[in-house]
Amino acid sequence: MGRWSRLNLLSLGANYDRCVPIYHSVAQGRTVPLLKTLVSNYCTNNCTYCAFRCERQTHRERFNPPELADIAFKLWEQGKIEGVFLSSSVEGDPDDAMRRELGAAELLREHGYTGYLHLRLMPGSSRDLVRRATGLGDRIGLNIENPEKTALAEIRPDIDPKIDIWRRLRWCREEADRRPGLVSAGLDTQFIVGASDETDNQILETTHRLVTELRLQRVYYSGFRPIKQTPLENRAPCPESRVYRLYQASFLMRDYNFEFKDFQPALDEKGFLRDLDPKLALVQTNPEIFPVDLNSATFKELLLVPGIGPKTARRILTIRHQTSFESLSDAWKKLGTRVKSAAPYLSVGGERQTRLNDFIHPK
Ligand code: SF4
The missing domain is CATH 3.20.20.70 (Aldolase class I)
Structure with a gap:
């Protein structure tokens, strides 16, 4: 050949x-x-x-x-x-x-x-x-x-x-x-x-x-x-969605320092990731954690928020060293409007834009 x-x-x-x-x-x-x-x-x-x-x-x-x-x-x-x-x-x-x-x-x-x-x-x-x-x-x-x-x-x-x-x-x-x-x-x-x-x-x-x-x-x-x-040869193929969710979870470990135990709430009773973005699965199973307050949340708490990655979390901490967020609209001004996608999971001094439940279980 x-x-x-x-x-x-x-x-x-x-x-x-x-x-x-x-x-x-x-x-x-x-x-x-x-x-x-x-x-x-x-x-x-x-x-x-x-x-x-x-x-x-x-x-x-x-x-x-x-x-x-x-x-x-x-x-x-x-x-x-x-x-x-x-x-x-x-x-x-x-x-x-x-x-x-x-x-x-x-x-x-x-x-x-x-x-x-x-x-x-x-x-x-x-x-x-x-x-x-x-x-x-x-x-x-x-x-x-x-x-x-x-x-x-x-x-x-x-x-x-x-x-x-x-x-x-x-x-x-x-x-x-x-x-x-x-x-x-x-x-x-x-x-x-x-x-x-x-x-x-x-x-x-x-x-x-x-x-x-x-x-x-x-x-x-x-x-x-x-x-x-x-x-x-007769075994069922692995669903693509399973591979996709594993990648999402592994990126959270590698880039966001998520620990193995952090994923426990995102797993079903048989030990498989539910077919949902692992961060959203964590929101669903831990609604009491949210919203997180932009003026007091730790780095790790900020990383739990869907729509906030390590870069934005670090920026929030840097801004907090110099000043504080006065309101959510002040936060969008300081952080950029892209962070607005995280609005349902954030608050400033008790102010929230939308009821979290509407996002977790949309009607
Ligand atoms: S997986 Fe690698 S080691 Fe195993 S049979 Fe295939 S080629 Fe060989």
């Missing part, structure tokens, strides 16, 4: 730009074209949800490092991509798969590539290779896939989560901390949501650990989709 046909087979989630598979990632409000590909889809492992599990009949291909580096460099030189994401199935020993991936990354840098490089590590790879990856990638990560040990043993029978994943993620953190300035875009991981009976509660608890203990920059959630000729 020719190199471009192989790229079509091994590229991940891409759209096509004149027959070249390009993945469009969104970063800081901007679309960034990436070459996002597997180095190989030969796999020795047998994860139950995966199209490339070793027991499944499928077309298998691999790149050798020089040809993959060459393809990526040419696409970057031509301005078709701004970044490269490399991952791989685990062909043989995890270190062999890592060496092929890092070999391509090293050659790419040697060609003079200065674009964004995102490397997905193999579970169980050696410390030496984790160290090499931190010297090459702007972002590195390793997929955790599931928060629950028993479920992981079922869906990823070849992998020990404690040793092959958590220990390696810790190594990533330690290596990145040892050499400040490297891995500038941080560490990441991914859950596959709905491949087992894990709850959102379990996913959020693990996400909180990953964000606070290992300071992961980003946690991705990929909704499970059944694949024919796998043990999970």
Whole structure:
């Protein structure tokens, strides 16, 4: 198979730009074209949800490092991509798969590539290779896939989560901390949501650990989709709304310092996020907290308000150091009218614009 046909087979989630598979990632409000590909889809492992599990009949291909580096460099030189994401199935020993991936990354840098490089590590790879990856990638990560040990043993029978994943993620953190300035875009991981009976509660608890203990920059959630000729081919797909709510909750943890326990009121009795913006769910279950007074609310209380993010909360505190809010209309003048969307949840000296109940349960 020719190199471009192989790229079509091994590229991940891409759209096509004149027959070249390009993945469009969104970063800081901007679309960034990436070459996002597997180095190989030969796999020795047998994860139950995966199209490339070793027991499944499928077309298998691999790149050798020089040809993959060459393809990526040419696409970057031509301005078709701004970044490269490399991952791989685990062909043989995890270190062999890592060496092929890092070999391509090293050659790419040697060609003079200065674009964004995102490397997905193999579970169980050696410390030496984790160290090499931190010297090459702007972002590195390793997929955790599931928060629950028993479920992981079922869906990823070849992998020990404690040793092959958590220990390696810790190594990533330690290596990145040892050499400040490297891995500038941080560490990441991914859950596959709905491949087992894990709850959102379990996913959020693990996400909180990953964000606070290992300071992961980003946690991705990929909704499970059944694949024919796998043990999970008859399992229902994960609803998109579930993935969306998990992202909303994880951004509240990462950007707003919400803690895992803060989400408890937003979960239903089975431990799943209700299909509602988690902040609005918190309003519904804690109406007694609102409205919060703009002149006395703490930073954390302000962050609970739908429509107020960390930037606005900090501005409110800065304004309060110099003066106070005299009324809600004075607040809109000082903070800008965009904050008016938060009006139902705010008060100034007892003054409220609208009855909160009308917003929680609109007629
Ligand atoms: S190790 Fe990766 S590629 Fe291999 S079966 Fe598991 S998920 Fe699929």
